[in-house]
Amino acid sequence: MTRAKSESDRVMPGPDQADLASHDDDSARESPRRRAGPQLKKGPWTPAEDAILEAYVKKHGVQNWNVVQKDTGLLRCGKSCRLRWANHLRPDLKKGTFTKEEENLIIKLHSKMGNKWARMAARLPGRTDNEIKNYWNTRIKKCQRTSTPIYPAEICLQASNEEQHESADFSFSEKLANDLLHGNGLYDPSSTWGDFIDDQEALPYAPQLPDVSFSNLPGLYFESKNHGFMDQVNQAEVLKESEISFPWLNAAINGTFDGGHAFSNGNFSTSRPMTGPWKMELPSLQFAGSDPNNWSTYSRTCAAQGANFADPCMRSSAAMASAKFEHMCMIPGNSGQLEEPLPEAHAVSSAENQQLSVGSSSASTGSPCDAMVETSELHFLERDPNLYALVNSCSPASPLCQASPDELPCSDFSSASPVFVSDEPTITQYEKGFLLPHPEDSRADAFSHWNAMPPIFQ
DNA sequence: AAGGCTGTCAACCGCTGCGTT
DNA sequence: AAACGCAGCGGTTGACAGCCT
Known part of the structure; x- marks a missing residue:
């Protein structure tokens, strides 16, 4: 299935529309000192945010993600930054739909590993655990609907x-x-x-x-x-x-x-x-x-x-x-x-x-x-x-x-x-x-x- | 054309493990 | 030993687009 809009084409909510975190569980669990920080933004990343994050990581590498927010002024928690980088900004990411070979490998790996998405991703260069997970969940639904085996016999x-x-x-x-x-x-x-x-x-x-x-x-x-x-x-x-x-x-x-x-x-x-x-x-x-x-x-x-x-x-x-x-x-x-x-x-x-x-x-x-x-x-x-x-x-x-x-x-x-x-x-x-x-x-x-x-x- | 359904994707959430303080 | 901070993982959710009726 092709998406009409690419990720960057999406209409991103402006800062005013953005779902500012009224309650961030992560920060809620953090110390009072950290809780006193700026309210963090949720929702889709804007190209500007991507650019900031990308530039920062290229310069400093992937280290302490919580520092990213502090150093760049991004209103994103470290967790969100890490996710964004790992799933979208990493240079070695392979975009596009899975090839047939990749699909077969996923099925095979899942038959061996179960829902170990990260481990599976490690076996699929350029693919993220999130992608694999989404693919698998979609596949499950499809198989359920069509009553076809999830694991092809071959x-x-x-x-x-x-x-x-x-x-x-x-x-x-x-x-x-x-x-x-x-x-x-x-x-x-x-x-x-x-x-x-x-x-x-x-x-x-x-x-x-x-x-x-x-x-x-x-x-x-x-x-x-x-x-x-x-x-x-x-x-x-x-x-x-x-x-x-x-x-x-x-x-x-x-x-x-x-x-x-x-x-x-x-x-x-x-x-x-x-x-x-x-x-x-x-x-x-x-x-x-x-x-x-x-x-x-x-x-x-x-x-x-x-x-x-x-x-x-x-x-x-x-x-x-x-x-x-x-x-x-x-x-x-x-x-x-x-x-x-x-x-x-x-x-x-x-x-x-x-x-x-x-x-x-x-x-x-x-x-x-x-x-x-x-x-x-x-x-x-x-x-x-x-x-x-x-x-x-x-x-x-x-x-x-x-x-x-x-x-x-x-x-x-x-x-x-x-x-x-x-x-x-x-x-x-x-x-x-x-x-x-x-x-x-x-x-x-x-x-x-x-x-x-x-x-x-x- | 409108509405419902489905697929896809991105992001969030809760939790865990591990290292540090 | 306990508390804390962080990275990472897996589950879930919501937005959106396309298809179908």
């Missing part, structure tokens, strides 16, 4: 291949799984998880992985607006602590892990992209046509839309790799199941390859992928006593609790509770434990509305 494939190449001699997944299996990783961030924090670049999937499992836990403590690795480490800490106050939670964690496994087979595999890349919803996981609060509907819809569902994530090798990882981490102490994901991943990969090579539309039915999705989806509770345990432990009042996993046909689950019919779950439903978090809520970002939960959940 780019995910490429990213996955690169990742495999990068981590050929050491697998984070294996290390983490090993740590989990030996009980020394999840609960001791300082000794184990911390080893990974420093090199997220080399471990692109690392930061997000545990999140799904934790966030699957119904309405715990997580205010998961942030979703970096450290947050998840903190979540691990919280979970550790939670064992004290919620003994059932520990069992639930194991159940959740396995539940994640089940979902990864057919429903909402939430492993790697869930917190970063998946933070922005994948369109085919949105199921706009179904009741967003109806898990069973979600589940069914998911199966019904198997091919569609598989499109952005399950058909990607990256997702497969993370699914494999997910299996490994999610089944602590269950070595027998560790081998299970591999053939499944292969199966899906085969399906993926078939679909890619044939170039079939996502609407095709009866693909191997679909079959697997259908099967695993229908029986995920039956197959997954641990997930059942989670459901049971988290929802003591739920009708689900009254049947054993063996006795629990999927249809029962689908109609398990009348609350699923409701469009908007009530607080009471959460309080009573009737309502498990919607799969959407399994995403870290989806916990934002849990903040409104009653104190018992916070």
Whole structure:
């Protein structure tokens, strides 16, 4: 899209029109001495201001941005100056729309890094984090509207291949799984998880992985607006602590892990992209046509839309790799199941390859992928006593609790509770434990509305 | 032509981490 | 150790232009 006016062509508000900061939060937090300074201007920069800033930086370089205001008389805070320089005045900036190559790189980087705009910008010379962020947000909206995958399969494939190449001699997944299996990783961030924090670049999937499992836990403590690795480490800490106050939670964690496994087979595999890349919803996981609060509907819809569902994530090798990882981490102490994901991943990969090579539309039915999705989806509770345990432990009042996993046909689950019919779950439903978090809520970002939960959940 | 919708962009805001005082 | 100042990051918002009905 081309803008009719360039930035400099814009009608800039004159000084009298300018939105003089009646209240600047930055200055409000500053010392009284600083607060006594001139009122700072907000809003668009004028060419004159640009010229002043540019001249100053060329002469003095980028140092203390707050001095700029003092030295030049600009009525702009240092922060604003820095932003203006970094995003508009820097000589090495590349103007214009992103090239196709840049777009692909952004997608690839986002699949690895999530919303780490600054880090992504560092990989795109001449581009700013703001540009990338805007591009991505626009892309998200577009993809949502058109129900197209945010991560094109070929780019995910490429990213996955690169990742495999990068981590050929050491697998984070294996290390983490090993740590989990030996009980020394999840609960001791300082000794184990911390080893990974420093090199997220080399471990692109690392930061997000545990999140799904934790966030699957119904309405715990997580205010998961942030979703970096450290947050998840903190979540691990919280979970550790939670064992004290919620003994059932520990069992639930194991159940959740396995539940994640089940979902990864057919429903909402939430492993790697869930917190970063998946933070922005994948369109085919949105199921706009179904009741967003109806898990069973979600589940069914998911199966019904198997091919569609598989499109952005399950058909990607990256997702497969993370699914494999997910299996490994999610089944602590269950070595027998560790081998299970591999053939499944292969199966899906085969399906993926078939679909890619044939170039079939996502609407095709009866693909191997679909079959697997259908099967695993229908029986995920039956197959997954641990997930059942989670459901049971988290929802003591739920009708689900009254049947054993063996006795629990999927249809029962689908109609398990009348609350699923409701469009908007009530607080009471959460309080009573009737309502498990919607799969959407399994995403870290989806916990934002849990903040409104009653104190018992916070 | 008018109004609504969408995309794009720039800027602001709140927060965090880190170094200094 | 605490307070402070600064740089930087990511989320959000508002303005504007183009398109569509």
